[in-house]
Amino acid sequence: MSRTARRRATRLHLSLTGWTLTLFAIYVCARTWPIQTASTAIALALAGTVTVRRSSRARRIRGRGRFPIALPARLVRRIPRTRAPRATDLADYLALDPADFEHAIARLALRDPHVRSATPQGGSDDRGLDVLVRLHGGRRILIQCKRYGPRNRVTSEDVQKTNGTYRDIHGCDLAVIVTTSGYTRSAFQTNTMLARPLLLVDGQALMAWTAGGPPPWA
Known part of the structure; x- marks a missing residue:
């Protein structure tokens, strides 16, 4: 053996x-x-x-390849919701809900190298402040977002309301109204009467900004 x-x-x-x-x-x-x-x-x-x-x-x-344990509710709430797709034309903007439209405008503002932060703050009691933009130089800019269809235009009353809140209530140095539509003639007339006119961005100007153009405050 x-x-x-x-x-x-x-x-x-x-x-x-x-x-x-x-x-x-x-x-x-x-x-x-x-x-x-x-x-x-x-x-x-x-x-x-x-x-x-x-x-x-x-x-x-x-x-x-998946984790078997269910996440606690306190952790699930911290997971951010999926971002809305980036808009490339007015139809894309109109397809967004109001909150996503405000986030899309905030992302546009953040493309400006002079912008330190752009924070969506809209809500049922926002008093005209949808996006707060802070510049590196210290200036604060209020943006009011109007996701309107082509037949619904921003009115003189909208201009007056924004003008009445952006300085005294929100402490901003400049106000911008951004819409996917346009403005009534009365809105333009009211804006020219203001001591410090607002920056009015219509659908065409919004698309130019989206395509890489300068921000309204540049």
């Missing part, structure tokens, strides 16, 4: 001897302490089953 064969035979003999002694010990324990032995055997069997199931589940999860 070769040396390798003798080693295999020795390992097999030791293994059989070990299993024989183990089974004999279990038999003695079962005869001496039958209840305790049965309880221990059941506990070991349950532990083995749980371990096998967890191992199998972990392998399936790794294969699918």
